[in-house]
Amino acid sequence: MQQKITLRLTPEEAASNLHIQQKIAQQLSLKPSAVTGFLPSKKSIDARSKQIYVNLSLTAFINEPFHQPTPHAFVYQDVHQATHKVIIIGAGPAGLFAALRLIEAGIQPIIFERGKDVKSRRRDLAALNKSGVVNSESNYCFGEGGAGTYSDGKLYTRSNKRGDINRILQVFVQFGATGQILFDAHPHIGTNKLPQIITAMREKIIDCGGKVFFEKKVVDFELQNNNINGIITADGSSHHADAYILATGHSARDIFELLYKKQIQIEAKPFxxxxxxxxxxxxxxxxxxxxxxxxxxxxxxxxxxxxxxxxxxxxxxxxxxxxxxxxxxxxxxxxxxxxxxxxxxxxxxxxxxxxxxxxxxxxxxxxxxxxxxxxxxxxxxxxxxxxxxxxxxxxxxxxxxxxxxxxxxxxxxxxxxxxxxxxxxxxxxxxxxxxxxxxxxxxxxxxxxxxxxxxxxxxxxxxxxxxxxSRTSSPVRIPRDPDTLAHPQLQNFYPCGEGAGYAGGIVSAAMDGERIASILQAKFKS
Ligand SMILES: Cc1cc2nc3c(=O)[nH]c(=O)nc-3n(C[C@H](O)[C@H](O)[C@H](O)COP(=O)(O)OP(=O)(O)OC[C@H]3O[C@@H](n4cnc5c(N)ncnc54)[C@H](O)[C@@H]3O)c2cc1C
Known part of the structure; x- marks a missing residue:
């Protein structure tokens, strides 16, 4: 039998599985040997009074063999020969999660990132911290993984779309994050762990047939009628796809200037x-x-x-x-x-x-x-x-x-x-x-x-x-049609993530990336 219960434990009790099993038995009036194991579903600290408690919600296994559930594994398709291609500008959480979701849907993502891969980026951060020299293309905001890579990796959001949040956390676990983030009330990963996770995501994208280009800054858009016909990178080359996701974050001021110059509608956003x-x-x-x-x-x-x-x-x-x-x-x-x-x-x-x-x-x-x-x-x-x-x-x-x-x-x-x-x-x-x-x-x-x-x-x-x-959220919003999520002037252009004004943090940016990818999946099917 399995039973869901919530325990109120001292921090010391909560640190020991043996103690937890004893507490389960006590609360359910069972012999300790009847409890074969437990699966936590929510853990939070209650520090309102002098005696601090840990509230732990869990499923207890009683008189039946305990088994760990197999972690959720999302299935990524081979998209080398995919019919549809989507260009993603920016490899932050919005761009990476959009890419993974597109691959699930059998669509090929092609990512253009102005900064370097996570490993090379680390050297630029060291130079900035030691000598105060900033590389304006590779820093705490720009580079693989976006602004979220060298962060605390706090994974909570004020968004209440629980289903989507769980999906994002499960993807993080699939790429190497600890399973604890699935039940901690305030999950976080840490700067030392995020780079490996981001690298694993990129490797999966490439293995499946997606493309990832570093040090390829997008500097212009080719417009044709009500569409984007292509993007131009700093080396002068142009690139084309069926749709374009703009996930450049809140610090890409040159992109905001470019949109303004090209008369692509943007709005001032309080921050x-x-x-x-x-x-x-x-x-x-x-x-x-x-x-x-x-x-x-x-x-x-x-x-x-x-x-x-x-x-x-x-x-x-x-x-x-x-x-x-x-x-x-x-x-x-x-x-x-x-x-x-x-x-x-x-x-x-x-x-x-x-x-x-x-x-x-x-x-x-x-x-x-x-x-x-x-x-x-x-x-x-x-x-x-x-x-x-x-x-x-x-x-x-x-x-x-x-x-x-x-x-x-x-x-x-x-x-x-x-x-x-x-x-x-x-x-x-x-x-x-x-x-x-x-x-x-x-x-x-x-x-x-x-x-x-x-x-x-x-x-x-x-x-x-x-x-x-000063970079708490984007100072600009790039409008989207509420139904198609495309820019109102450009049918194949999808502003996405924090820079476009639709997210504030790693999880909400990732959720927005997935949302745009799902919209594209439906569009290409119809
Ligand atoms: C130091 C730090 C700590 C943080 N800590 C947390 C935290 O603990 N928890 C949390 O939820 N949030 C945290 N944040 C905020 C979080 O990182 C962002 O909310 C999130 O990364 C936004 O995701 P995004 O994909 O929309 O944009 P970004 O992560 O900003 O990614 C945008 C990407 O686009 C690229 N780009 C920009 N312009 C171009 C161009 N022209 N061509 C090609 N590529 C381009 C950039 O290089 C960048 O990689 C932190 C941010 C920083 C800087």
Whole structure:
């Protein structure tokens, strides 16, 4: 017999299968020997009170042999000779998952990626961290796997399409991710594990007959009537297919400029901008777990904070426990930070984006001196660029980032020194109020104080605030017909993923890639 139950366990109990089996027997009033095994379906931590619990939902096997289910295996077809071909621009999660889904449907994907393969990309990241030199084609945003490769690999999303989410997680497991992501409430993979998974995906795409080209930046589109007739890459060659998926991410500003120049409709999209904040991980553990030391049975603690300041949302974003603040710039004179962590999340700091909603009125005001038409579809992108340039100029050059201790920032003081931190290119104590637009600095200041009341100890000079966290989502939306998902002006052109404004994170970008591929499958069948 199999029975679904939920156990409330101490972290120590939850760490031992033997303990769990004993608890199952206890809860079901059985002899321990009657429980032959169990399959977890959901695991979450309840840290609201002093005694922390792990809630574990599972299927218990009782008086019958225990067996592990065979992991789901998606079947990929041979598409070497496929009738239909689809060009995918960008090998981020949206592009890769679109490619895999197309192969399932017997369609050949041809991927063009401006950056390098994951392995070669690592050298460019090392140079950026060590010498502050950014390769504008190969960095934390550009290259195989997209912006998600050298990230924390958090795999949760606010999207509630559970079926699709499970599919994405199952694909990750098929390509090498741990099965634990299928039941963890907050699954994550880690920067050290993602590159192998991305490599395995690419190898599968190529084995099946798909094509993947690196260092092939798409620089132009050939338009004919209401269609795209081909793409042109930086080496001057043109390439043709039945349909074109644009999955170039939120940092491909040249693509947004190209669309604008070619009068392909795009829209300004509000986004959020702010800073990255770093605390000692021990401090966050102490606050969240109400204890002096976390101990060996709990993971490094995280947090999620949100507040309204003067009718404006201020919120934490992409929190990385045990993580590292990374230079995520794509241009030599624009400073952007983000965060990542390894699978064990075992670094001594906890970082998180802390960002403020930006409205059109804010962007218009901040860019007034640039004489930009207030209705310009790239208004938010120009605003983002302006703040990033300002941050670069206020830093110490070579991506040394302007920073402040948290309380100093809120009290309008330049810090006399900065705490130890994880940001490898280095930090320079600066007046962040001259780096950030007034409304951002003001909202963050109030937000930090409010968060300090929600999380006692959060508002502290032990924390460092680093400018600037500006690539939270795309500043542009590329419209799609709600039924066909194609661009309204171009019947075979499919804007996809985060850059087009339809995703915010790895899982939602992957889901959007699959969605476009499924639409194409139906289109080619009819
Ligand atoms: C450091 C960091 C950490 C992050 N951590 C997380 C996390 O833990 N969890 C999470 O959910 N999200 C995280 N994110 C965000 C996440 O990575 C993105 O939301 C996601 O990757 C978006 O997927 P995408 O496929 O739409 O675009 P992208 O991943 O941006 O991929 C776009 C691809 O297109 C390529 N490209 C761009 N222009 C061209 C062109 N002209 N020609 C050819 N190719 C082109 C780029 O090189 C890139 O590879 C993080 C991002 C960063 C930078």
């Amino acid at each position: 959020a901008l702010g800073v990255r904040v770093e605390h000692p991980q021990q401090l966050i553990d102490r606050i969240q777990y109400h204890c002096d030391a976390r101990g060996e049975f709990l993971p490094p603690a995280s947090y999620s904070l949100v507040d309204q300041v003067n009718q404006r949302g201020v919120f934490s974003f992409c929190m990385c426990p045990g993580g590292i603040i990374a230079p995520a710039a794509t241009h030599p004179e624009e400073l952007v930070v983000n965060g990542w962590s390894p699978s064990k999340r075992n670094n001594p700091h906890a970082n998180s984006g802390m960002v403020v909603e930006v409205t059109a009125a804010d962007a218009i005001k901040a860019t007034q001196h640039l004489n930009i038409d207030p209705t310009h579809p790239l208004l938010f992108m120009y605003f983002q660029q302006l703040v990033e340039r300002n941050a670069y100029q206020s830093g110490g050059g070579n991506f040394v980032a302007p920073a402040s201790r948290m309380v100093d920032f809120c009290n309008n003081r330049i810090s006399t020194n900065l705490p130890q931190n994880s940001y490898l290119p280095g930090l320079l104590a600066a007046d962040l109020r001259t780096v950030l637009p007034d409304f951002i600095a003001e909202s963050l200041s109030k937000g930090f104080a409010a968060f300090g009341k929600k999380m006692k100890g959060y508002f502290t000079n032990e924390a460092v605030v680093v400018a600037t966290e």
